[in-house]
Amino acid sequence: LAKQVTLIECIGRGKYGEVWRGHWHGESIAVKIFFSRDEESWKRETEIYSTVLLRHENILGFIGSDMTSRNSCTQLWLMTHYYPLGSLFDHLNRNALSHNDMIWICLSIANGLVHLHTEIFGTEGKPAMAHRDLKSKNILVTSNGTCVIADFGLAVTHSHVTGQLDLGHNPKVGTKRYMAPEVLDDGIDMECFEALRRTDIYAFGLVLWEVCRRTISCGIAEEYKVPFYDVVPMDPSFEDMRKVVCTDNYRPSIPNRWSSDPLLAGMSKLMKECWHQNPNVRLPALRIKKTIHKLASADEKIR
Numbered sequence: 001l002a003k004q005v006t007l008i009e010c011i012g013r014g015k016y017g018e019v020w021r022g023h024w025h026g027e028s029i030a031v032k033i034f035f036s037r038d039e040e041s042w043k044r045e046t047e048i049y050s051t052v053l054l055r056h057e058n059i060l061g062f063i064g065s066d067m068t069s070r071n072s073c074t075q076l077w078l079m080t081h082y083y084p085l086g087s088l089f090d091h092l093n094r095n096a097l098s099h100n101d102m103i104w105i106c107l108s109i110a111n112g113l114v115h116l117h118t119e120i121f122g123t124e125g126k127p128a129m130a131h132r133d134l135k136s137k138n139i140l141v142t143s144n145g146t147c148v149i150a151d152f153g154l155a156v157t158h159s160h161v162t163g164q165l166d167l168g169h170n171p172k173v174g175t176k177r178y179m180a181p182e183v184l185d186d187g188i189d190m191e192c193f194e195a196l197r198r199t200d201i202y203a204f205g206l207v208l209w210e211v212c213r214r215t216i217s218c219g220i221a222e223e224y225k226v227p228f229y230d231v232v233p234m235d236p237s238f239e240d241m242r243k244v245v246c247t248d249n250y251r252p253s254i255p256n257r258w259s260s261d262p263l264l265a266g267m268s269k270l271m272k273e274c275w276h277q278n279p280n281v282r283l284p285a286l287r288i289k290k291t292i293h294k295l296a297s298a299d300e301k302i303r
């Protein structure tokens with residue numbers, strides 16, 4: 001498979017390796033090339049995409065995985081669909097959003113998260129999963145303005161059928177900036193799958209804040225900022241985040257203008273429940289999806 005791919009340009013670089021735009025069968029694809037030291041992430045993502053039926057309109061479209069030896073070193077490849085608009089992080093930096101744009105983005109991510117978190121029984125089924133590294137850089141924007149969730153190197157699966165909780169063997173932890181308080185103060189029960197799902201909901205709350213800042217109301221929108229831009233440095237340490245998120249219980253601030261816009265006011269109430277310090281207060285993904293749906297239909301009536 002890899003031999004049929006022509007690499008065109010490097011479009012991203014991370015701790016894991018690089019993402020390239022490639023050419024395959026006359027179309028653009030995305031190729032993630034892992035550093036050989038990060039074989040665990042490659043194995044984990046391959047496992048996740050291949051063993052469990054993860055196909056869904058709001059999950060990154062997987063093409064295949066391959067191992068090649070190029071000039072005597074092993075290269076680990078994962079290939080997926082190519083999304084010209086890039087990541088949600090890129091998209092938000094480039095564009096302010098209409099109410100409609102924002103609803104499509106938030107609803108599609110919530111939809112992807114519901115699919116991820118939900119166990120589907122039967123032969124065509126899938127175990128429930130927790131992502132564990134949700135953030136705007138790991139979400140891609142499709143050409144019709146909906147989103148897909150990417151980066152399953154840290155994902156955990158749980159099946160009621162087998163009762164098995166598969167943590168994988170990836171010692172890596174998620175992105176510190178998006179870590180839930182219980183992860184930062186080590187209060188999380190890593191054996192409890194529900195607890196891991198709740199850390200995804202916390203991160204999703206932060207993504208909602210990033211998106212809403214860029215949503216126009218009365219002709220204005222805030223500039224793009226990463227969560228906690230105002231209280232921690234770039235590449236914050238574990239300690240930086242623990243002080244802010246656990247000790248100070250600080251959360252991203254809600255701009256005043258949002259309270260005079262029913263949709264943004266509703267979204268701010270939702271994100272506060274998502275990033276609540278008490279994991280039990282956070283809403284399940286399905287509840288979040290329904291709430292966004294309700295806010296959206298109310299918005300339609302106004303227009």
Ligand SMILES: Cc1cccc(C2=C(c3ccc4ncccc4n3)CNN2)n1
Nearest residue numbers: 030031032078079080082083086150151
């Ligand atoms: C498993 C896999 C393969 C290739 C890329 C990715 C990936 C990303 C990706 C995927 C498609 C893209 N299309 C266009 C621009 C950036 C992209 N990034 C972002 N994080 N991971 N994942």
